[in-house]
Amino acid sequence: AQSVSQHNHHVILSEAASLELGCNYSYGGTVNLFWYVQYPGQHLQLLLKYFSGDPLVKGIKGFEAEFIKSKFSFNLRKPSVQWSDTAEYFCAVTGSGNTGKLIFGQGTTLQVKP
Amino acid sequence: DAGVTQSPTHLIKTRGQQVTLRCSPKSGHDTVSWYQQALGQGPQFIFQYYEEEERQRGNFPDRFSGHQFPNYSSELNVNALLLGDSALYLCASRGLAGLKEQFFGPGTRLTVL
Secondary structure, X not given: OOEEEOOOOEEEEEOOOOXXXXXXXXXXXXXXXXXXXXXXXXXXXXXXXXXXXXXXXXXXXXXXEEEXXXXXXXXXXXXXXXXXXXXXXXXXXXXXXXXEEEEEOOOEEEEEEO | OOOOEEEOOEEEEOOOOOEEXXXXXXXXXXXXXXXEEOOOOOXXXXXXXXXXXXXXXXXXXXXXXEEEOOOOOEEEEEOOXXXXXXXXXXXXXXXXXXXXXXXXXXXXXXXXX
16 A cells, blocks of 8 residues: 655754754655645745655755665754744655655644744 | 645634635646544545546545535535544646656645634
């Protein structure tokens, strides 16, 4: 079955702490991977994406993610979080030949304390 | 450049009623997908429209139907509403086949009483 699993449901960090959010997927074949963010009161926005090539991808606002094919993982990282990073984060996958259907994880709520 | 827009913002219906939600894609985009996001969950794919036809469908019953118009805008219709249909309904659009990124609208919050 095609699925995405995000291990951390609710993460609380202090400002300047480092962040790593886990994401594992189950999907046959070549994949495209995404991290979306939903700030309070705002719509889903793309943080970063992986299609092919360098498995370490950099996104907006200092976020990066690493695709590890052997582990079916695409973890999100940020060296130093800010209060403004408080949001809900979603990992998503599509097949490279089927980019219309995004399969999302259930999301991780990140709360950053000032 | 307007992004994806959806209407209405909020909607309250009672069980058994029917509802229509609307979406205008981002300028230059021709493919529209609809997602249902229940509280505390990630979005779930309902279906995708391209060239006015349903191209893919997720695991949703026939009560969920849609339409795409020649100007690429789209509607999501849900018949015989159930309490479990209460959710945020998201529309996403993307452009030509070579562009894989989907852009999301703000959503319509549907409450079924």
